[in-house]
Amino acid sequence: MEERSKIHVGLDVHKDSISVATAEPDRAPGRLIGKVPHDVNKLLKVLAKVGTKEQLHLVYEAGPTGFGLQRALKAKGYLCEIIAPSQIPRRPGDRIKNDTRDSVQLAECSRAGQLSAVWIPDPDDEAIRDLSRAREDAVHGRMQARHQLKGFLLRHDVRYKGKTSWCGAYYRWLGTLNFGAGAAQTAFTEYWQAVTAADDRVDRLTKALQASITGWRFEPVVGALQALRGVAAITAIGLVAEIGDLGRFAHPRKLMGYLGLVPSERSSGERTSRGSITKTGNAHARRLLTEAAWNYRFKARIGRAAQVRQQELSEPIRRMGWTAQLRLTQRFAALNSRGLQANKACVAVARELAGFVWAIGMQAQREKGAAT
Template sequence: MKTRITALPKLFIGIDIHKRSWKIHCSTDLFSGKSFTMPPDPEKLREYVQKHFPGHQVSTAYEAGCCGYSAHHSFESFGWKSLVVNPADIQRKGKERYTKTDRIDAQLISRELKDGRLVSIIVPDKKRGELRSLFRRRNELVKDLRRIKSVIKMQLLYYGVKVPPEFDNDHWSHQFRQWVDTQEFLYGTARECLASKMRSFRFIDKELRDVSSHLRAYCRKHFKKDYYLLKSIPGIGGIVAVGIIAELGDLRRFSNLKHLSGYVGLAPVIHQSGANSKSPGMNPRCHRLMRSYFVEAAWQAIRTDPVMQAYYRQHLGKDVKKIIVKVAHKLLSRTLAVIKTETPYEIGVVA
């Protein structure tokens, strides 16, 4: 009697990725396999699989991290199934929680992959991934600009230079910059120190403006429909629209508002046991950057949209932070509805 193969043998590869080396653990649907170290090169892993596991259906998984998605794209080009997983989603049992090595991490990933308990994060395509990198560069520049402003104000305070009341705010007008440039000190070293900081400020400010302009122009050209749909919503300007496109991707992939609000982090944590129920706050597992953007956009929305303003007034008397989160959640609902229906928002229409 001849034995016939009724299904392809399966290979499960768990990878602990680092800059200089990869720790690999290979297991099949029949055997636990083995661990080894190899150079960080997808082609070398492909050669190893073709030599030792020919004819296998290959699945790979590794943790999301600083090495990005280049390995994932390479694995998919080989025809393999590839997952990039959140490290928090990898289950550790018993003593595994207290022992951590690269080999153990690779074994755990392979085991969870084999048991079907891993769920991949949404991996952006190269086009959207590169847009995301530029958007995050802008946020780095925002932090740098905020820091250099604080440094300049600190020096003025240190030398007892009082800022005129008309300039004492977060907006640095050209008149204020000229006023800083004209400050005189007893010795030239202090003057040169302040001038150096102002040169840094002007450089970062110009970089921020240039990057912001490039982001808006790119989205107007390559994501025109979604960009203008998002901008039709009061409170969502060009940069927030770019952030939604870059960080959240195509909102049509979210099945409902609960799914989207959980991803962004505008869904509360709920603990319930019997008759006792409490909400300790917002979900810590979230997209922190976009959550902050939606909260900022909510403040703008209540100034420009009467419907949002009326919704805000309904909750007056409560904690202001909780109210603005409610408004941000409503704004998120509008955002999803506008993209899914592909209909621009009309101010004054209840949604």
């Protein structure tokens, strides 16, 4: 059935309820059908009254409820898309927002072809992404625990004489501290134990994440991305888990836009005005690329660790990794010489780095296809 003859159904999905609205193929305004509990069987009964499976095109916004509803509806034979909230048109004068209006707007915008669907990962891909984000949360928790311990030491004017914190020497120094038999010693011990527990949690999740990609369909892409400077195993896994199939981007600029690394723009007539990056799309992948981009402020070189990572890679991928390093180190140096603020220079380099991620990932997928 052609898309223009379908009945478009907007679902405003919450933890406990789903508001259902429809927009008929003609130009009539959308209308609310009803509000049901968040239960697939009850929702199916409502949809059956609206039309057949072949007649309906269902959409709802991406949110905290995940992909479970979409997968359940797809298993029942319905066409269902999850929409990127940042790409939904908003009327400047609209100051009223509720479940009814949201569901009706989704249905009407779907009928007009104004919505952008998000990529829905396979359950295996989502599992690795969940593990990657769990490790990321553990790293943030460890950072907070370390800050709390350092704050305690600062309040007691206890200062480390070495140059680097959180190394073996620093942990040995912590073991020599003594605040007496009072409450201060108890507080210090609790802070210290929180840090060591956080370290153990990060180590466990790191090992689990590295082991989880064995046999994964994107394992060759993870290995190939490690040809890039600043992209080791954990960063490569995180990037692939967040971005998914790079083949869905027809051009590297599409990937840059998806990651929110392109400048915003407000131009009219002869005036062109560009601002900060859009920051749309996947924030996790954008952060990983930005962190990797900081490594290009140093001169181009391939260290021992990078040589080990590249041993099993093909010559075209190693060559692209070295080309990326030469270009991006020069780019970072040129931006710095112009006096551009360091964070802006890093973001500009991260945007170009996304292009090399796309090129290397596509090459790895082509090599995998040729091998099979």
